[in-house]
Each structure stands twice: as C-alpha cells, then as structure tokens.
Amino acid sequence: MPLTKEALLNMYRRMLTIRHFEEGITEFSRQGLVPGTGHVSIGEEAVAVGSCSALGDKDYIISTHRAHGHLLARGADINVILAEVLGKATGCTGGKGGSMHLSDFSRQILGTNGIVGAGINIAGGVGLAIKMRQTGQICLGFFGDGAANRGTFHEGLNMAAVLQVPTVFVCTNNQYGLSMPQCKACGNIDISARANGYGMPGYRVDGTDVIAVYEAVKSAVDRARDGEGPSLIEAVSYRLRGHSMRMDQMPGGSDYRPxxxxxxxxxxxxxxxIFRSKLKELGYINEKEAEQLDAECRQLFESAADFALNSPEPEPETAFTWIYAPEGVK
Amino acid sequence: MPERQISYREAVAEAIKEEIARDDRVFLMGEDVGVLGGAFGSTKGVYDAFGGERVLDTPISETAIVGYALGAAMAGMRPIAEIMRVDWMTICMDEIVNQTAKMRFLSGGHPDVALVIRAAAEGGIGLGGQHSQSFEAWFVHIPGLKVVMPSTPYDVKGLLKSAVRDPNPVIFLEPGVLYGVSGPVPEEEYVIPLGKAEVKREGKDITIVAWGTLLPKTLNAAQTLANEGIEAEVVDPRTLRPLDIDTIIDSVKKTGRLIIAHEAMKTGGVGAEIAALVQERAFDHLDAPIKRVATPDVIIPVNRSLERLVLPQEDTVVEAVKSICS
Incomplete structure (x- = not known):
C-alpha cells in the first residue's frame, strides 16, 4: 500500500525535527551545556524515519550511540530526550545515561548503546523473547557500518538465522567509522551481501531516500511478522558532521575526509x-508550507530547550540507585 | 528413611527443571546444553523434559549467547544462559560487564534484567591453562552483578533456584571438579537466599573462609587439625557478591584468626577483599596476621603433578593454619 500524503508529511516532519534537534544540541555542546559528548546523525535522518515508519506501535527498537534520530523517529518525547542529553533529572535516565543511553519504554525503545556493535545481539535476543512469547511483535536493531566489522555482527546475525527470530537488522552505512572510511574498513563494501552467508535476505538501499528505506524495511518487517525470520538491510547514507560533537570542536578533529x-x-x-523536492513534485507541499513546517519543527526544539534548560539537576542520592533492583522486587 | 543423595551436576539439572516448570518465562540456552545434556552433564534431562522450545542448543557464539539472553530478559523472559567454562566468559565480557551489569542503570531502572549466566569454574582435572581458571574476582568487581559459587549439591540446588528468581543478573559459578560429588538433597522444594554465608563447621581457634573446590579440601583439613587439637571454624560465603561479611566478622571475633582459602589466583583475588574488610571492621579482634591460601600467580599446567603442586590442597590449608596457630 503506498504511503498517504499525511504519512509522507508526517515523515518529513520527523526528519526536520531530528535535524533541528541535532543542530540545536550541537550549538549547546559548543556552549558547554552538554556533558561529555553526543553523536549527531545529520545526513542520516531518512534511515531513522524510513525504518521507524515501517514499524507497528508494539514493535521494539534497539539502537546505537548515534540514536537521537531513532528516538525521535519512533515518537519519543523530545523534552525528555533533550533533558537526558543535557544530563538533567527530567531525562529518561535521570541524567545518568546521557546521549548514548536513551530509552523510552512507552514507545518500545529498549535502549541505545555506547559500545559499537553491542546492540546487535540484544536486538536478536528481544526477537527471541518475542518468538517464545508469540506476541506477534518484531524487533528492529539499528547499527552502523563500523559495527558490521565487529564479531557481534557475525555471531548475532548467524544466531538470528539459526533461531529464526523476528528481528530486522538495519545497518546505517554512513561511510565512516570515526575517521576510517568504510571502503578501507571492509574487504567488500557491500555489507548487505553478507546476509547470504547467514541464510537471510539482504537488501542495499539508498539511505538518502526515505521512501526507499521505508519500503525495504517494511518488506523485511512483514516477512519477520509472518514468521519467516530475520533480514539485513543496509541503508547507504552519509555522516555530514564529524564523529561526535566534541570531536568536531577539536582542532583538526574532522580533517580526514577528501x-x-x-x-x-x-x-x-x-x-x-531530496524529500522536500519529492513532496513538492507530488504536489503535497509548496515552498511556503515547507517553510512553515520547518519553523514549527524548530519551535519544537526551542520549547524542548526551555523545558530541559530549566529542569533540575539530579539529586546526589540518585548516583546510587538503579544499580540493583529495589529490595522486594520479584 | 535416609536422605536422598544426588550429585552436584544432578542438583544443577534438577534446579533448572523445577524453575522451567514453575515459570514459563524461564528457559535454558547455551552450547550443548540440550540434546547432549551439557558438556559436563549438568543439564542432563532438561531437554527431554521440556524440548527445544525451552532448551536452546546454540552455536559456539559466546557474545551472542549472553547478548541474546540479555535481550530476551529485557523483553520479559528469564533466561538461564550457560557459558561452558568461566575461562570463556572472557569472550563475552562486554555483554556481561558493559551490557548486562549496567542495563538497569543505563535504561532508567528498567525492571526486567533478570538472567543467570552459569559456567563451570576452577581446575583440578588436567584441562590446562584455558580450561581451569577461576574468575570470580573479575565479576565481584562489577556493580550490578551478583556472584554465586556454591560448593555442595544441597547449596547449588537452592542457590540456583534463587538466582533464577532474582530480579538482577547473577553470575553462577560451578566448580567443575565437584560435579561428580554427591550429597544429601531433599526431594521437596527449597531455596537458599543469595547473600547468606553458612558456617559449615564450628570451631573456636581459627576461622577459615573457603569456597569452591577449597571448601571440601578445607573441611578435610579441619578434621585433620581437630585430631591435632586445633578447632577450625569453616565459613562458606556461597555468594561472593553481595558478600555476607557479617557472618565472617562474627566468626573472626570468636576465633581471633582468619585464613581465606580459594583456588583463584592470589593476586587481586576475593581473599584480598575479605582480608581488607575484616581488618577494617575487626582489627582489634585479630590475634595474628590474616593469611591467604590461593593459587600462586601461574598458568595452570596440565601435568597432574604440576597441577597438584600449584593448586592449593588440603595440606596447604593445614600448613597455613599451623603457621598462625602456634
């Protein structure tokens, strides 16, 4: 079924929201408001939004250190996510996890990860639970081209095929693992081709085309939901910013690209x-409406910034909680 | 009627079977745990009882075994994952240390991070440098984990059942050399709470804290010492994190002397931690320096004589006691 005008405009809105969010936190980082660092996905929004638009409300996602886009594409509360990036008490982990450790259980976002490639096995395990409980959900596991060279990729995808779990593995190939170009990090730059070696379908799509990403992920999601097992999708995009906000602020921190x-x-x-041109071509939006939408999404960030900047710091005692389950929990 | 006697490995399998039957979220996964019944026979009969849906034979993929168990736990299951030997937990340390142990904290107090990671530990059967180690200290060092190391069939059954029911991740270490040892295990349901030590033998002259393979060796040593007039009190912590330090301190206050005996390497071992805690809390009660009985910092050799030479034995414990009880 083709996407409706409303669905497409909603996807565009999400992509704009991600862009404004990440441009906004980049500025906050420059101002010293972000503890540590954060990894923006500017240029990769179509992968986040195309993938998450193919999911049902009850489906799970597992994500990476570069996750703001995935959270916002999935409909997580922008206020809570921004507060977490700023380390505030109102963030999703009370300011204890930060940009690399975001979650929203109300949106089935089970967590993001500071270790490259660690989420692949976890996403497979969520799929295993779904299969055992026969709930009809699926799990979408995001990772990047860098993670595809970790052992967890091999173990996790093979295990997924062996156990036939309903997990869709989405590799955002942004063409760089920190400073390492993907073409120098892989013997064969076609990551999707590896799927054949595991006995699952693999698709390589243009990760700058949100509709192409949506269609590829949707077919993998449908397949998983029909009990036909996992798939691997490689969405080729480009990281328009450096590896991290902090690194971009270091002298020479981005001097590795041609x-x-x-x-x-x-x-x-x-x-x-690309998407704006497409929407105009379809007659779904004109320049004025596009400008208006852009301003609305910028306003979403501004109002989240009001919330997050005015949120309290975490109480000292919270440094000692959530390490174990509270006594008495079964 | 005499109490039923079963082996340590049978007690492990029985605990797993009872917990899978009790809770439909519990399942077993790992290498050779199903059809074969475990490389050491410790899951024998579980697959026959529950079949392939609750007992998953996996490929040789340690990172995936723990990562999948964690993911399944986060989506509401209660997995028991087996890594065949603790030596190979090194392969999946990211999954254990950075992922499993921290998942609750890093996901805002998520309530479902309940999984057990079991492995055979320690040497004594000639398996060599990569199949004989004891890494309990590695995991005791990690907040977020619980670490259990039972030494009798009775304890392993009751503690494994508690570990499966615990809402936190539990590293559950089973001394491989003890799998064939039998002891009394009642047929009726029981659990042993995590974090509770047990005084395995009472005595007034010296406290010996021992676990794993060193527990039976220490109990034998205590008998030898009793024949020579030294009454040793033997405390088995059973759980190493959280450690029941109170029971150890109470014993030291009574005896005034302490030896900690474990098979893991001496340097950075859990014995060092216990010694530090006791001197912090009961220094004035000590009549002699605390001693440790442990494997010296070597790589475990295969040759029987060499292995016996480096691993602490009953005699090693006896000599250590005499050195501070004269």
Missing amino acids: NGEVEDWAENKDPLK
Missing part, C-alpha cells in the same frame, strides 16, 4: 532536500 566530499553530499544528497 576535499569537497562533505560539501558534495550536503549540496546534492541531503535527505531533507
């Missing part, structure tokens, strides 16, 4: 520009 590469992708393959 001249003009970032500018070329920003100019010609920015997923927001």
